Amino acid sequence: MKRMVSASAAAVSMLLAGTTHAAVVPDYQLNSSWYSNAQNAISARSTSLSADSKAKNIIVFVGDGMGISTQTAARILQGQSQANNQGGEENYLSFEHFPHSGLAKTYNTNQQTPDSAGTMTAMMSGAKTKAGVIGVSDNVNRGDCDVSSERLVSALELAASQHKATGIISTARITHATPAATYAHVSERNWEASVPEECVGKVSDIAYQLIHQAADIDVIMGGGRRNFLPEEVTDPEGSTGRRSDGNNLIEDWQNFHRTGQYVWDSEGFNAIDTSSTSKVLGLFNSSHMEYEADRDDADEPSLSAMTEKAIDILLNDTHQQQQQGFFLMVESGRIDHAHHGGNAARALQDTIEYSNAVQAAIDKLDAAGELDDTLIIVTADHSHVFTMAGYPKRGNPILGLVVGVGSEQPSLAGDNKPYTTLGYANGPGAAASFDAGVRTDLSALDTKQLDFQQQALIPSGSETHAGEDVAVFARGPQAYLIQGAIEQNVIFHAINQAADLGGNAYVAEE
Template sequence: MNKKLLVLSMSAILGLAACSDDGDKGDQGENGQDWTAVNQWYVDGQSRVTQAQELTVNNEAGAAKNIILFVGDGMGISTVTAARILEGQLKGQTGEENSLSFETLPYVGLAKTYNVDGQTPDSAGTMTAMVTGVKTDVGVIAQAEGVTRGNCASTEGQDLVTSLELAAMAGLSTGVVSTARITHATPAATYAHAPERNWENDADLPDEAVANGCSDIAAQLLDFDYGSGINVVMGGGRRSFIPTTITDPEGKSGRREDNRDLTTEWLSKYTNAAYVADRDAFLALDPATTDHALGLFNSSHMEYEFDRTTAGVTGEPSLAEMTAKSIDILQKNDKGFVLIVEAGRIDHAHHAGNAARALHDTIALSEAVRVAMEKTSTKDTLLMVTADHSHVFTIAGYPTRGNPILGLVKGNGSDGQPAVTNATDANGLPYTTVGYANGRGYANLETGGDERYGYAEAPGRFDLNYVDTQSPGFHQEALVPLSSETHAGEDVGIFASGPGAHLIQGTVEQNHLFHVMNHAGSLVSKAEASQ
């Protein structure tokens, strides 16, 4: 393209005055204004290139003193996009231009999430891949594919060593944080080994497992004897740690039938240990004098972030608060630490078909990552943010820029301006921007979330003309009726910074993440050297 055509095309894009008679003012319009300096899209793009050119990363093995892995359970690409827009709109922006904290990290790749025996995966197999470097079967916790799911006798010689175990062997401090039950599949894969993800406490063990010596997941957390043990454990799932004879602060009984109280065992096992069960005790916890902290803030999963902050639920710290406290405790170790943080309830909200809660929990993860970014340095900390799998959650239609992401679609009119009326389908019904390919389907409830399971499936289309689709109790429509919305099989994003982050590029197998952590922290060699 010659200079005259370039100037004409850019003038059309920028809405500047026509070029001068001779058509040769270079990059300037009629008023002499330099479009490369005034067009924000151009300026932002050039700035991004400049920042990338200036980026330096320590590629040496073992350069990372600390490793932090964030996992948004069920946080597929569409969830990241929708949460980005919602967060921006909550700030008063149109939303699309916003970025979640981890989207600013310089290295980005994609992970293939399939399990050995599953095209669309589950969290046990995917998290096992990320923390052991080995892919395995659906439902299996930190064991290789040679096991038969649910069969204890098949597990001999199948245990895999996790990054958390390697770090503890090497003398690093370790931590695992989740808004789900800490015995749930994703956090459990960091410290436990089981052929069945549902063996969360001894009452869950079948006779065959007992006879062949398998231990439940909660008990395995207390049996973690690598190095100095796990330093920080925070999340939900109190019921698997206390016996049926004990009633917790929520008025709920424990699930253990062996009469063990693992919370008191934690205090007796470790020095400078603490056990907290509510936010007040959590806030009072002094990192300077605490080396081993166990926080169990709910009998089951912790509350959705939306309910924790807006629905009057009290007693639980946020994911960002738990992340900050964990780092404060762990970073006292001069050798460094490995911390794994899961935003577990993104997944649960999607399963219930409740996009609002899924997106608020994604924003909460972004805040936790922001805290970690502020408390650590890219010079010595590898920070990675990813998902274990995605969901059948879609962003569709042709809404105008800035249309509420949880709202009904309003497109642009023939004049290019936002339409006044809602877009409609072939039957004349309005529709939402976000929705699900399967699940329980439409519901407009007082609270929402897991309340949805108390009502019948309602697939298909409904008249939404007088429905507040932005209400947290609104559950999006679904095409295929199922008792619960399902995971999806597409790749998920990986966002990274710090030593070793350069290894996150292209499309990789999900187990690649372990090998990035191992290279960055020399976990295997340090663990071997300490033995």
């Protein structure tokens, strides 16, 4: 026999008032068909597979825009950079060694091809929702002011209420859609530093929610400094703030955490004492952090370095004496941005660094004796219209022109011109690809250069997302819950069950 668990009205009112100590899943979230159907899917898997140990720690890695073609091309590019490779195709990214995997269906409730706000909300809350909204149900219309009755509790919020240490990392703005879905509740993903005048007093912007209303997150690292500073304030790098309300949220955070460390560059980052620091706010760029291919170690830390530092802090004695493990979300946000720009080289370099960050986490946890107690999930929120085409021979440079088996000369398309292995169905590359309907000849161009934009078929100012499934990889306690083709919101339920976060729609009778 099973019984429905109902959130009390008192607990819900505490949640809506911004209290995070009693985070529970409210009735409307439990009763969502997305939520209950996904929970049923997890329950079915549990009855057919042997029980496993409970996950003490959870790390969710999200490669924003890392479709399977991106994953494949990055694997080859990394392989081709290694000595004595057999062509590069034989290489594996770190997470491709995980023992369990599946495919996640990424559509939003109102869009066949999704956006990051809706997809990450699904992964973090267990219920699918509309494109453009963050941490709220699909009863909300994009741009609605009052969403208080439709807030979805996230896995991070549940983890915090279970006395786990928490952290979020992104190479994008930390208020961008993907990281925001771990802590914010808003009907418009673009309300990062302000809300429309008619919504003032009804909902707060995403940055304000992070500092004043969200769970007390222990480690926050990423970009987006401008969204925390007033318009009249200039940051150390000469950029001005975006806040029109006059609030300096960085100073607010420092006042809340007198012993915490705020850092904004590599020097401050490197000086953090991970053995004693319990709270860190790192905002390393006014907007998004640099692409990995452009990043200077002297200015900004890498995704791998941030991941290692966060784990050290979340596992230090200060936290472990008081906490019951940790929850960490790590996003490689700029894979997506490079693809939108039709720039495969930067997208693939960021994907390789994402793989490095996963391996860094594994090594760090293994050294700390925490690996067997940690559920690690590696996935993407959506893919892109990015493809590998033609019949290049094995070992052909993945960023190069197609050269076929038995030939030293590029293969020619129907217009008697060469073409690259990698390309886009749409995007800004089309503008340089065609002149009066005639395709540009790539013979004299170095398509392997960092700034090269792959040719695209349909012209658009920004290349778009794609709608196919993305891969999900898992290792650790109850990682077997990730298998086959699943709705994207099932990921939350796998985490919830493996770590016993308390967000179950159903529990067994004792």
